[in-house]
Amino acid sequence: MDMYESLLSPAFVLNEQVARQLYEVLPEQGLTILIMDKKGNIWPSDSEEFAKFNINGVDLKELRDKIDDGVEPVITQIDDCSIIASQLATERSNCGYIIIILPQYSPESTLINITLIETLLNQFNLIANLLEKNNLLYEAQIQKYRDRIHSEITLN
Numbered sequence: 001m002d003m004y005e006s007l008l009s010p011a012f013v014l015n016e017q018v019a020r021q022l023y024e025v026l027p028e029q030g031l032t033i034l035i036m037d038k039k040g041n042i043w044p045s046d047s048e049e050f051a052k053f054n055i056n057g058v059d060l061k062e063l064r065d066k067i068d069d070g071v072e073p074v075i076t077q078i079d080d081c082s083i084i085a086s087q088l089a090t091e092r093s094n095c096g097y098i099i100i101i102l103p104q105y106s107p108e109s110t111l112i113n114i115t116l117i118e119t120l121l122n123q124f125n126l127i128a129n130l131l132e133k134n135n136l137l138y139e140a141q142i143q144k145y146r147d148r149i150h151s152e153i154t155l156n
Contacts, residue, residue, distance in 0.1 A: 010135075011037060011095045017131045018088070018095070019043035022124065032103070035088060036060060037096035053081055053101055064097055073121060075110055082110040086121045090132045098124045 019035050023045045026033065032050055035043040040060070044050035055078055063085040066074045073086040082105035088098040098121060102110060110117070 010132075011093050012041070014090070014093060014128060014132055014135070015041075015043060015088070015095050017135075018124070018128050019045075021127055021131065030102075032101040034099040034101065035096065036064070036099065038064075038094070050101070053103070054079055055081075055083070055101070059083075060099075063099065067097060073118065075107070075114075077107050080104050082107060084110065084117050084121070088128055089125060090129045092132060093128075095128055 015035050015037050022033060022035075023043075026045050032053070033045040034050060040057070042060075059078060063074055063076070063083070067085060067087050073084050076083045076085075080103065082102040084100040084102070086098055088095040100117065100120070
């Protein structure tokens with residue numbers, strides 16, 4: 001039962017939806033994005049590319065720990081990639097983390113573009129907020145529909 005509980009949690013479902021929406025519009029070359037939940041489940045934008053970057057579970061845990069300690073965004077370098085990580089959250093849910101991998105970027109070039117990168121991170125959170133609100137509206141509509149059917153059945 002534990003496995004199904006995590007797969008059907010609102011944060012897991014929201015991460016799946018955010019990943020689908022984001023990854024559809026990413027360019028084929030350039031950055032790689034990774035969405036990671038609190039339990040360590042990951043959704044890379046390109047699995048093959050992500051495997052090439054030599055980023056392991058220990059690296060990801062360190063990023064998560066720094067974000068959880070309040071450092072945000074986390075900017076680091078692994079081999080020849082700049083890594084930017086931040087919290088992925090909505091008004092109601094802490095979904096986990098968003099990680100941007102910029103291959104062949106130096107720390108200096110990353111810092112030069114930090115305003116643009118922070119804007120991109122904010123847009124990811126905006127997408128998560130909009131998806132969550134859409135999900136809540138859908139659930140409310142379904143509940144209203146069920147209540148209406150239930151009341152019609154009891155009247156008959």
